[in-house]
Amino acid sequence: xxxxxxxxxxxxxxxxxxxxxxxxxxxxxxxxxxxxxxxxxxxxxxxxxxxxxxxxxxxxxxxxxxxxxxxxxxxxxxxxxxxxxxxxxxxxxxxxxxxxxxxxxxxxxxxxxxxxxxxxxxxxxxxxxxxxxxxxxxxxxxxxxxxxxxxxxxxxxxxxxxxxxxxxxxxxxxxxxxxxxxxxxxxxxxxxxxxxxxxxxxxxxxxxxxxxxxxxxxxxxxxxxxxxxxxxxxxxxxxxxxxxxxxxxxxxxxxxxxxxxxxxxxxxxxxxxxxxxxxxxxxxxxxxxxxxxxxxxxxxxxxxxxxxxxxxxxxxxxxxxxxxxxxxxxxxxxxxxxxxxxxxxxxxxxxxxxxxxxxxxxxxxxxxxxxxxxxxxxxxxxxxxxxxxxxxxxxxxxxxxxxxxxxxxxxxxxxxxxxxxxxxxxxxxxxxxxxxxxxxxxxxxxxxxxxxxxxxxxxxxxxxxxxxxxxxxxxxxxxxxxxxxxxxxxxxxxxxxxxxxxxxxxxxxxxxxxxxxxxxxxxxxxxxxxxxxxxxxxxxxxxxxxxxxxx
Numbered sequence: 001x002x003x004x005x006x007x008x009x010x011x012x013x014x015x016x017x018x019x020x021x022x023x024x025x026x027x028x029x030x031x032x033x034x035x036x037x038x039x040x041x042x043x044x045x046x047x048x049x050x051x052x053x054x055x056x057x058x059x060x061x062x063x064x065x066x067x068x069x070x071x072x073x074x075x076x077x078x079x080x081x082x083x084x085x086x087x088x089x090x091x092x093x094x095x096x097x098x099x100x101x102x103x104x105x106x107x108x109x110x111x112x113x114x115x116x117x118x119x120x121x122x123x124x125x126x127x128x129x130x131x132x133x134x135x136x137x138x139x140x141x142x143x144x145x146x147x148x149x150x151x152x153x154x155x156x157x158x159x160x161x162x163x164x165x166x167x168x169x170x171x172x173x174x175x176x177x178x179x180x181x182x183x184x185x186x187x188x189x190x191x192x193x194x195x196x197x198x199x200x201x202x203x204x205x206x207x208x209x210x211x212x213x214x215x216x217x218x219x220x221x222x223x224x225x226x227x228x229x230x231x232x233x234x235x236x237x238x239x240x241x242x243x244x245x246x247x248x249x250x251x252x253x254x255x256x257x258x259x260x261x262x263x264x265x266x267x268x269x270x271x272x273x274x275x276x277x278x279x280x281x282x283x284x285x286x287x288x289x290x291x292x293x294x295x296x297x298x299x300x301x302x303x304x305x306x307x308x309x310x311x312x313x314x315x316x317x318x319x320x321x322x323x324x325x326x327x328x329x330x331x332x333x334x335x336x337x338x339x340x341x342x343x344x345x346x347x348x349x350x351x352x353x354x355x356x357x358x359x360x361x362x363x364x365x366x367x368x369x370x371x372x373x374x375x376x377x378x379x380x381x382x383x384x385x386x387x388x389x390x391x392x393x394x395x396x397x398x399x400x401x402x403x404x405x406x407x408x409x410x411x412x413x414x415x416x417x418x419x420x421x422x423x424x425x426x427x428x429x430x431x432x433x434x435x436x437x438x439x440x441x442x443x444x445x446x447x448x449x450x451x452x453x454x455x456x457x458x459x460x461x462x463x464x465x466x467x468x469x470x471x472x473x474x475x476x477x478x479x480x481x482x483x484x485x486x487x488x489x490x491x492x493x494x495x496x497x498x499x500x501x502x503x504x505x506x507x508x509x510x511x512x513x514x515x516x517x518x519x520x521x522x523x524x525x526x527x528x529x530x531x532x533x534x535x536x537x538x539x540x541x542x543x544x545x546x547x548x549x550x551x
Contacts, residue, residue, distance in 0.1 A: 003127035004030035004158040010134040011037070013168035016063050018054060018421055019091075020047040024067020026093035026106065029158035034065075039421065039449070041414070042441035044070035048077025049403075049411050049439075050418035052086045057375060057398050058422035059174055059212070061141045065091040069106035075113060076408055078148050082117040084233070084405030085210065085274075085298075087146035087175050089137050090114065094154045097125070114150040121150040127162025135166055142175035145298035146210060176211055181321055182295065182313035190269075190293045190309050191325045194224065197267035197291065202228045203249060204237035205279065207272020207296055208315045214238060214396035216319035217271065223326055225334030226269070229258055231279035232388045234272065235400045240392040246338055251281030251537045252404060253388030257343035259537060262286040269293045272315045275305040278404055281537045295319070347390055357525050359504050360386050360458070360532065366507045367428070368392060370515065374426045375419050377401045379412040381465050382458040382526060382534065383430020389535040398423075410438025416453045417445055426452045426518065433485070434463045440490070446519045447495035454514050455496075455521040457487050464528035471530040472542050480528075491521035501525065 001009070007030060011019070019037045021027075022044065031038070041047040044066045051062030066074050071092045081088045092110055100107035115121040119140045124133045130153075137149040171177050181187075194200055204217055208230075214237050221228045221244045228238045229246040232253040238245050247258045259281070262268060268286040270293065273279060283305055286292065292308035294301075295318055302310045311318055351362040364386045376391075376399065378384035384402050393399055401419055403411040413436070416429035436457050446453055461484040470477045488498035497520040499510050514520040526532070533539050 001161065001163070002158070003130060003160055003162050004033045006127060006130050006162045006164065007134070007153070007158070008033045008037070010131055010164070010168065011063065014134070014138050014170065014173040015060065019063045019065055020050040020054070020418065021065035022047060022070070024069050024093070024106075026068045026095060026155045027065060029155055039417070041445055043439070044073035045077045046414035046439050046442050048074050048081065048088065048090065049414040051088045052077060052081045052084070052418065053377060053401050053415035054418035054422035055086050055088055056401050056422075057419050060422070061087040061089050061138060061173070061175070062418065062422075063089045063091065065093070067106070068092065068094045068108070068110070071108065071110050071113060075117070078114060078150075079117045080403050080406045080408060080411070081148040082405070084206065084403065085146050086148065087141040088148040089141055090118065090148050090150045092150065092152055093158070094152055096156060097123070097154055110152050117148070118150045119147045121152065123152040124157050125154070127157050127160045128165065130157070130162055131164045131166045135169055138172040139169055139177070142172045142177040145300070146175050176297075176314055179314035179317035180297070182311035182318045186309065186311050187318065187321050187325055190311055191322055191329070193267060193291060193293060193309055194269065194326070195329065195331065199265050200224075200226050200267040200269060201246070201261050201265040202226050202269045202271060203230065203262070203273060203286070204228065204234040204271045205231045205273025206233035207274075208234055208237045209272070209398050211272060211297070211315035213271065213316035213319055216316055216323065218242065218396065220319055220323050220326070223323060223333060224331060225336040227261055227336060227338050229261060231273055232384070233279070233402050233404050235388055235402070236393060236397055239394050239396050241394045244336065244338055247392070248388045250279045250285050252278045253385060253535070254281065254285060254537050255343065255389055255535050256540060257340070259285045265290060267291040267293070269295070270306075270308070271295050271319070272297075274301045278407070280305070285537070354504060355527070355532075357527050358501055358507065360526050360534070361390060362504050363501070363507055363524060364390050366511060370511055371428070374428050375399055375401065375423050376428045376430065377412045377415045377419050378430035379409060379432055379435040380404065380407050381432040381435065382460070382529065383412070383432065383456065385534040385536060387430060409435040411435070413439040413455060414442045416455065417442065417449065417451055420451050420453055426454070426515070429453060429455045431455060431457055432464070433457055433459045433461065433487070436487070443491065443494035443496060443521070450519065452518045454518055456524055457521060458524050458526050459484060459487060460526050460528040462528045464530065468529035468533060468539065472539055477530070487521060487523040496521045499523070
């Protein structure tokens, strides 16, 4: 069969039901074939963000395609997927491979572009190799530490005849494709350290979500009486209404309450965390003086930033072995109580503060009361920080998507499309007016697909995070402000229902209506972060004199 048909059949063999992308001259040959799977986007970078979010919530690789001319624009999304360990199959079509040397329009060295930020960049030179290449791409994307894989396909490969000579490895159509277990002696050593500790804490990163290890996390915590926190990207590894939950820790979403558990602990058990600077507040939480057990599927991350007892394996499978070992030793459960009363009283106090604009703490608590089974996607900024720190989720699982692998702006709007298609659930996307400018074109995609999505645009007429960072550093605020737009009119122009929340009194009614009238956009008028500081650990330390902003 033709290469374009063959590629479609191979993707179907791996249970692919969505391909995100947009057409170009080099990809014309397969567009008739891909019509039943294609989700047409308005920008190549946003297409990758959609595939990334789809992969995170569906536990299937996300597939994205782009033409040769669009391949450079895909790179920011690919880097986010790479830094976040998100399994994405990135397909780019190309001119004839020698065309670059002849200055053919749109030709470039795609392999050099993608190779540093993918698990592998594979160039297919003939249709007969497609089955091997697709097979390899899915195996690499879902095996070990997940991540993106690049398939480069010159347009002539799509036109020539080819055949399938290797059957699909269908177990790699999901992730984790296989579950390696850490060394048995290392498991015994880790359990002994847990039993010897007097005040341990478990901290779960995004790897625990990828592994779907939330049941094992709770079982181990309850078995031994251990408090559980998460990083911002690991939020959802435990219900935050659970009596052992301490919430999000670290520099993004961590609070004085949650981070105090890491300061007081004598042992930290890290599960599926890459211990990056944001999740640890530059390695302050946990302190490097603590005893650390580190479990991760990636040998590159285990013990990378801490001197630790190292467990290399799948989080779910290895935690199951740890639980068996603990039970075999007849452990008596510690009596531990996580007392949140004082902290929650402080949050209520801040939520009750009134001003000329919307109080973001009150907004988040009003939203919390209304969320049932939705997925929340958030850009860095107001939405991500308040939601991660103060929104208490009552349900374990993949219910939050944050792009804190790289942390670029403009992720939430396109990611809401992928998350909605991947989960089949309503998606609440938290973005800022700064981020909005990066991806506003995808409002047309949301309207065209009639996506069950509510977009919340926090309008402070600035790059508010940078304003706050400048203030904290004692610098003059420069280059951060821009004119305020009418986001309601913009939404209506794209075919979405538009709403605005300008005061605290409007929050509840507007939330109720917008969540029943999707797709919709809600403009939320707030102060910049330097006027109403969110819970960011190093900002809180700098602002201890100002009790208004200590969480």
